Amino acid sequence: MDIQDFEAEDLYFNAVIDPEVAGLLEEAASLYPEPEAETLLMRAYFLAPEDLNVLVALYRYFYYQHRLPDALRVAQKAITVSGKRLNLPEDWRHLTRLHLGQGVLVSMTLTRFYLMAHKGAGYLEMRLGELPDAVGRLQTLVDIDSNDRLSVKSLLVLAQERLQEQRYAEMGNVVSMRSVLA
Numbered sequence: 485m486d487i488q489d490f491e492a493e494d495l496y497f498n499a500v501i502d503p504e505v506a507g508l509l510e511e512a513a514s515l516y517p518e519p520e521a522e523t524l525l526m527r528a529y530f531l532a533p534e535d536l537n538v539l540v541a542l543y544r545y546f547y548y549q550h551r552l553p554d555a556l557r558v559a560q561k562a563i564t565v566s567g568k569r570l571n572l573p574e575d576w577r578h579l580t581r582l583h584l585g586q587g588v589l590v591s592m593t594l595t596r597f598y599l600m601a602h603k604g605a606g607y608l609e610m611r612l613g614e615l616p617d618a619v620g621r622l623q624t625l626v627d628i629d630s631n632d633r634l635s636v637k638s639l640l641v642l643a644q645e646r647l648q649e650q651r652y653a654e655m656g657n658v659v660s661m662r663s664v665l666a
Contacts, residue, residue, distance in 0.1 A: 505532045509541050534565045552608050559605040566598040576602055576621045581628055599625060603634055615647040
């Protein structure tokens with residue numbers, strides 16, 4: 485499947501947004517990185533918890549504040565919301581090319597957003613040391629994206645290397661413990 489091969493469609497940020505929510509997002513952007521920006525973003529979230537504009541703004545805020553666990557939670561919410569609109573599985577372990585083909589029939593741009601949210605989640609899992617999940621999620625994306633249009637292969641290789649290093653370190657700790665116990 486070539487996820488770059490699609491007709492022009494509206495993107496999530498072209499969707500109609502409640503004026504109050506839009507105002508909160510604009511004000512939050514003007515106050516970044518002040519703590520008041522987070523308060524405004526959270527108010528926007530409570531008013532429109534499934535608005536992708538709000539979720540992307542929250543994700544970016546948390547990511548640039550280096551609050552990676554919070555950014556991961558928001559990425560998961562974006563996956564849930566976009567997946568629900570496309571009738572796609574929330575859990576990457578159940579995602580197949582067939583699912584994506586069905587999602588593309590609904591909206592190619594939203595399907596691409598869904599996949600990019602998974603890529604972001606995989607990256608965050610890697611950064612947070614959740615390496616088996618990161619490798620699994622990224623491998624699923626590579627398997628689906630046959631032309632690597634999402635540029636996930638290099639990220640997958642990095643996650644695999646880190647997972648291998650982690651396993652070697654754990655093996656070294658086991659060997660060290662055995663020598664202590666001997």
